[in-house]
Amino acid sequence: MGNSSYTMMSHSPEWWMIFCHRPFEPSNQRLYSMSSEMEVTGCDKQTTFGEVNQLGGVFVNGRPLPNAIRLRIVELAQLGVRPCDISRQLRVSHGCVSKILARYNETGSILPGAIGGSKPRVTTPNVVKHIKMYKERDPGIFAWEIRDKLLADGVCDKYNVPSVSSISRILRNKIGGSSNPTPQTQPYENKSQVVHTPNPPIYNQFYSYSCPAPSMHPVTTPPMHTSQHHGLPQFPAQNKPAPPNANCVTPCMVRAWTASSHSVTDILSFRPSMPQPVQQPMHQDNMANIGQNYNINHYGMRPSTMAPVYLQS
DNA sequence: CGCGTGACGGTTGAC
DNA sequence: TTGTCAACCGTCACG
Numbered sequence: 230m231g232n233s234s235y236t237m238m239s240h241s242p243e244w245w246m247i248f249c250h251r252p253f254e255p256s257n258q259r260l261y262s263m264s265s266e267m268e269v270t271g272c273d274k275q276t277t278f279g280e281v282n283q284l285g286g287v288f289v290n291g292r293p294l295p296n297a298i299r300l301r302i303v304e305l306a307q308l309g310v311r312p313c314d315i316s317r318q319l320r321v322s323h324g325c326v327s328k329i330l331a332r333y334n335e336t337g338s339i340l341p342g343a344i345g346g347s348k349p350r351v352t353t354p355n356v357v358k359h360i361k362m363y364k365e366r367d368p369g370i371f372a373w374e375i376r377d378k379l380l381a382d383g384v385c386d387k388y389n390v391p392s393v394s395s396i397s398r399i400l401r402n403k404i405g406g407s408s409n410p411t412p413q414t415q416p417y418e419n420k421s422q423v424v425h426t427p428n429p430p431i432y433n434q435f436y437s438y439s440c441p442a443p444s445m446h447p448v449t450t451p452p453m454h455t456s457q458h459h460g461l462p463q464f465p466a467q468n469k470p471a472p473p474n475a476n477c478v479t480p481c482m483v484r485a486w487t488a489s490s491h492s493v494t495d496i497l498s499f500r501p502s503m504p505q506p507v508q509q510p511m512h513q514d515n516m517a518n519i520g521q522n523y524n525i526n527h528y529g530m531r532p533s534t535m536a537p538v539y540l541q542s
Numbered sequence: 543c544g545c546g547t548g549a550c551g552g553t554t555g556a557c
Numbered sequence: 558t559t560g561t562c563a564a565c566c567g568t569c570a571c572g
Contacts, residue, residue, distance in 0.1 A: 343554095345554030
């Protein structure tokens, strides 16, 4: 795979911040030791990690690019910078740039998908309850009819409606219909309850790499005060009410299997030209170097004429 | 030359 | 506690 191996115990976003500030180093060589920086940042002291791609950029195999880079990619694209130039400038493979921009175009989110874990179960207690109710009302009802009713009644949507076979299994195992005489255990009963929101968030933009189950307590968006979340640039929601589905703002990785609500405009609080906030995050200098090519670019992104507003961190 | 895409090796987290 | 599985990741090479 990559040009060099790495060893590290964890990939906290802090080290990305360090990477982001490192000057370019030649490719095809093992990365610099991180020990001193890690001590400074309080991260673990494992040394040397990361790989270098053909462009000289740093990446960790299997791990998403840091949000700062992802954000930067979208920002540059919005400014009309061609993907190939973004790729070269940020030293990210063009495939990755293409992927991130395509995802952004499709979902409005710059954030990576949910890594690991299992797909949320669709046969939640509520769904089972409704299936049971349908069956009681009409013992001769077919599974596909139940499926249609779940959709029609809004119990499920097209993304989380159980399959006909799942419904049949539920009828067989949990309701014990006479036509389904093979009771079996239902391994997923009372397991993770799917929180059904119209647009479940993917991650907090400053997701950490491990966190407790996120779906238990959706919370409303609090004002984002001073935060030390991993040192990534943060963006206030000032002048902008919390999006209705921004129900997870805890700094944790949230599993979601549909589109995200964490659009760039949710993360970046674009606002009309006004005095810039005092604190500027990383990469601000780079913005000055971008040609003012305010055309709709290849990805159909309208370059923003508003300045991204960053939170103090 | 720019870009989309799939294979690949890797990581992650629920089960 | 450990292993499995299926999701995701970014890079690379190809067309």
